Amino acid sequence: MSAQPFIEVHGARENNLKNISLHIPKQKSRSSPGVSGSGKSSLVFDTIAAEAQRQLNETFTAFVQGFLPHYGQPDVDSIENLNSPIIIDQKRVGGGSRSTVGTYTDIAALLRLLFSRIGEPHVGPGFAFSFNTPQGMCPECEGIGKTVQLDMDKFLDRSKSLNAGAIQHPEFKVGKWLWKNYTLAGLFDNDKPINQYTADELHALLYGADLKVPFGEFNTTYEGLIERFTRMYIKKDAAAMSDRNRAIFEAFTNSQTCPLCQGARLNQAALNCRIRGRNIAALSDLEATDLLVFCKGWMTTPSRPA
């Protein structure tokens, strides 16, 4: 048992708290109901959790503290006998498309380690099974499992000229800086509808030409529409974009399952490595309930016939 059986809160005044004091028994589970806005969160999160986390953070060097979340000093006289806190809130985990339940819980790391030990044929250490490392990721989709292409029919209204707003994407609108890259390039008749372009002109518009575009005081390197869009948008992670930008991005692109890895995210060496006939991608796609059954199978029966 703990030497001090209570967490003692004295004079808590954060938000609407009315200078309250209370003793909370330790090593007990404890609930704090109360109507919405009654001060539950002010007591539990803004006072007790904030103070415990703040004091814990102060045990680190100033440099490390710079990376830790900030908790202000709560308005309370004193809190005695605090324990180290672990705060489990409801903020969404979020993360980009490289973050999965497996990576977040570190269960994926255990599974990778296991494949590196007993998978057949032997491939290499655990990171050869990670879609987030160059050693493991599918070379075609770079570990995302999907490939994204620009949808040219939506991106370009070929019945219009550049000056009439042939390019549909909002960042390429008439008058915008990106639009000037094309109209000032001197490659095109800016009043000619795109569907009347010659093959060479169309190629230059879409895939680029070796050229500098004069912008008065400076020049920029000319890039074709597809090249530029791929660099500016497709190489970025859509899950990390703002809602608005992602909506625009999705309106102008088609995504399809990666033709090489079939969505498994890993390179062929990793996918060919199996335990009991299953590769790591197949196991990762199992619902946890089924994966547990599979795992228990390993534990109870010998992995090769005796």
Add this chain to the structure above:
Amino acid sequence: MQGLDDDPIAARVAAKLTERVGHLVDIGLGYLSLSRETSTLSGGESQRVKMIRHLGNSLTEMLYILDEPSVGLHARDVARLNALLQKLRDKGNTVLVVEHDPDVIAVADHVVDMGPRAGIHGGEVVFEGSYTALQQAQTLTGQFLAQHLPVKTEVRQPTGHLTIRNAQLHNLKNITVDIPTGVLTVVTGVAGSGKSTLINEVFLEQQPEAIVIDQSRVTANSRSAPATYTGIMDEIRKVFARTNGVSPSLFSFNSEGSCPHCNGLGVVYTDLAFMEGIATPCEICEGKRFKADVLEYHLRGQCISDVLDMTAEEALEFFTEKKIRPVVQAMNEVGLSYLKLGQPLSTLSGGEGQRLKLATELHKQGSIYVMDEPTTGLHLSDIGLLMGIIARLADAQNTVILIEHHLDVIRQADWIIDLGPEGGSAGGEVLFEGPPAALQGCELSITARFI
């Protein structure tokens, strides 16, 4: 083939793996796969996944602090959650939970009830002790613990129905469902049974004009507040301008009238290089966000800064304006009476944000409303209030669809669609369709056992 029996390291890794996957199943997330992207997880799922990270460690005498872990959990899964909380405690930890669910409160060794009411009427400890003592206590929580809404027997008659035909997205098993129009429908089922897929994905694709009140965050930059979000700020500025004969833009902390020192933020951020930055109240406007001369203009004795500092409850007494009152009234009705008009939206919880959305959407002329767990974060006494609002929507012959686990809400439905029987691939079937009184006889349904 080299196997576990030859490789003690692999055997240990496999044992650890089995244990961790077991945690995932224990906590009611057995329907998730490891390859599921975390950005697609709901708030409740996120919280349970975070718990998994801590369950494996052997640290003791830690202080675990959880915020409403029962959110999004079916009554059956709450029992599993309770077992986990008790396991944490039995390892020698202290577990501190903010919670409204009576089933979670019931397993607490010690309960602290805050109140007596919200906002300035709260902030005191009204009860401390055991659950059995709480049941006898004369606090709001104590009174409502014993009280359950009855199963509704006189249900509204539908005006027609909308049909979802042959839905097979994700785990749905080619199901066809009729959603009655003009009544309150509650969609239930254990976590992962396909409720969200059926309503949020399949149904909303068919009915894009439906008004959706979900738990996605209300847009929160450092300048948004309930007043700007609900749109009443424009009216408030106009009233101030008209009364004082000046321009409305003076009364915006985002434009002309803002304090030039802090640009209307009310605080000044000082960057301390590698130390954490500090926010201090602006020394010029003293946190009031406006220029001093703007604060000279009054409306019925209050300056603009005073008005933004009002709670919705105070604002309801203050405003007589026709365009402002209904919104403020709605904020009170959805249980946000304690919220200040100028409080930054970034400080709102998920449930509060959702109710603010509801307050904003109540005036819109819609015909279909879809709400994803609107009782999140609501105290038992506030649920009755919310159900009153929802009943009014249905009385006006709107089609209201709730995805909900709360038993009192399920009992008050006109029509129930229960999905299951389990989560993930073992779910996706319709177990029951009909009025609540008939659900009790349904043997397949897990929900029926808890009604």
